Amino acid sequence: MKILIINAGSSSVKYYLYAMPEAQVVANGTVERVGETSSRLIHWRDHLYHESPVHTLDVDDAMSVIFDTLVHEDIGVLRDLSEIGAVGHRVVHGGEEFTGSVVVNEQVIASIVKYADLAPLHNPPNLAGIRAAGRRLPNVTQVACFDTAFHTTIPKVAYMYGLPYDLYEKYRIRRYGFHGISHRYVARRAAAILGRGKYEVNAITCHLGNGCSITAVKNGHSVDTSMGFTPLEGVPMGTRSGDLDPAILFYLADKGYTAQSLKTLCNRRSGLLGISGLSNDIRNLLELAGQGSDRATLAIDVFCYRIRKYIGSYAAVLEPLDAIVFTGGIGENATSLREQICRGMTQLGVHFDGQANQRTADQEAEISVPGSPVKVFVIPTNEQLAIAKDTYDLSVPATLVASS
Numbered sequence: 001m002k003i004l005i006i007n008a009g010s011s012s013v014k015y016y017l018y019a020m021p022e023a024q025v026v027a028n029g030t031v032e033r034v035g036e037t038s039s040r041l042i043h044w045r046d047h048l049y050h051e052s053p054v055h056t057l058d059v060d061d062a063m064s065v066i067f068d069t070l071v072h073e074d075i076g077v078l079r080d081l082s083e084i085g086a087v088g089h090r091v092v093h094g095g096e097e098f099t100g101s102v103v104v105n106e107q108v109i110a111s112i113v114k115y116a117d118l119a120p121l122h123n124p125p126n127l128a129g130i131r132a133a134g135r136r137l138p139n140v141t142q143v144a145c146f147d148t149a150f151h152t153t154i155p156k157v158a159y160m161y162g163l164p165y166d167l168y169e170k171y172r173i174r175r176y177g178f179h180g181i182s183h184r185y186v187a188r189r190a191a192a193i194l195g196r197g198k199y200e201v202n203a204i205t206c207h208l209g210n211g212c213s214i215t216a217v218k219n220g221h222s223v224d225t226s227m228g229f230t231p232l233e234g235v236p237m238g239t240r241s242g243d244l245d246p247a248i249l250f251y252l253a254d255k256g257y258t259a260q261s262l263k264t265l266c267n268r269r270s271g272l273l274g275i276s277g278l279s280n281d282i283r284n285l286l287e288l289a290g291q292g293s294d295r296a297t298l299a300i301d302v303f304c305y306r307i308r309k310y311i312g313s314y315a316a317v318l319e320p321l322d323a324i325v326f327t328g329g330i331g332e333n334a335t336s337l338r339e340q341i342c343r344g345m346t347q348l349g350v351h352f353d354g355q356a357n358q359r360t361a362d363q364e365a366e367i368s369v370p371g372s373p374v375k376v377f378v379i380p381t382n383e384q385l386a387i388a389k390d391t392y393d394l395s396v397p398a399t400l401v402a403s404s
């Protein structure tokens with residue numbers, strides 16, 4: 001059975017065509033810079049690479065490009081779109097309502113629309129992807145996998161802010177958490193590596209990419225996470241500030257900053273970019289720090305220090321702590337940062353293996369010494385596979401799934 005996975009964002013639409021249950025990627029690609037004149041398609045089929053300029057005004061057009069590519073006579077992989085048995089979508093915000101992935105129906109669509117209020121940059125393109133797929137494949141099951149779903153097990157004590165309770169009642173202001181598909185995937189992998197059941201692991205999962213979040217996983221369930229009401233909270237990120245004293249914003253407002261300019265400041269001009277004044281990309285910062293740039297070094301140091309503090313605070317709520325997991329572009333590749341974060345954490349039971357760490361990039365590996373009470377793992381995330389599995393499980397009759 002072929003399953004199409006769609007990750008539709010405001011500026012790009014990524015796709016993966018899987019053969020399930022083998023979990024084999026048949027084709028994948030991205031329509032980049034949607035809505036811009038430089039929009040282009042990148043498409044992989046086996047090891048064949050294709051790139052071409054495309055004309056897209058919106059997600060709808062990008063979806064048409066994807067469907068046309070999949071059945072294209074030269075670079076396509078399907079004879080007909082009817083070969084697609086189900087479509088799985090990444091949806092960022094499912095509010096408090098969606099505790100897992102669900103088959104899309106009118107009610108689900110209405111809820112995704114409702115939660116666009118909480119994720120105005122993400123839910124609308126996610127929904128546009130669902131609608132476009134629905135038009136091209138009207139009789140095919142579509143599944144929505146929510147980034148917030150894994151975090152719906154966070155207890156109230158961890159999701160409430162110290163604000164008046166009526167703001168929670170009126171506007172549902174609370175910690176939601178994001179990157180849930182990734183945190184769940186790597187937590188399940190960590191349990192498997194440890195030879196445990198999926199609900200038998202306590203771990204701190206660090207998803208470090210352009211966006212970064214740290215999650216405390218207790219008995220396989222998220223019990224706290226660093227991103228909050230929005231993906232702005234937590235550790236500093238590429239261009240996002242992470243945690244701040246909110247009084248800084250009032251202070252700047254008194255100095256004449258508007259709400260819009262503060263939003264831009266915190267989301268686009270802060271974090272690694274803001275501190276370094278040079279780049280939001282860790283690879284550039286590492287290179288510049290190596291050339292003696294103090295500001296690049298400071299940005300990296302602040303980043304690692306704040307991650308370390310989150311690990312410390314989550315270690316205090318997980319008893320016992322079995323593992324720390326690194327994932328995401330930075331977590332999987334930036335060896336020196338992993339070392340900076342984990343070095344000298346023996347008090348927490350973390351015995352880091354510098355050599356194993358140096359050897360590990362972009363692959364699953366343990367980077368703690370054998371016998372370390374707390375294991376440290378690098379686990380490349382695979383959100384698309386997690387979505388493909390959920391989509392398969394929800395679209396195939398249970399008897400077939402059980403026997404597969």
Ligand code: ADP
Nearest residue numbers: 208209210211280281282283328329330333334
């Ligand atoms: P996104 O959140 O957009 O999916 P990624 O998970 O791809 O982002 O992570 C992007 C980050 O990963 C960037 O800061 C980039 O510098 C970093 N990164 C990617 N490859 C490497 C590498 N080889 N070494 C260090 N950092 C890397």
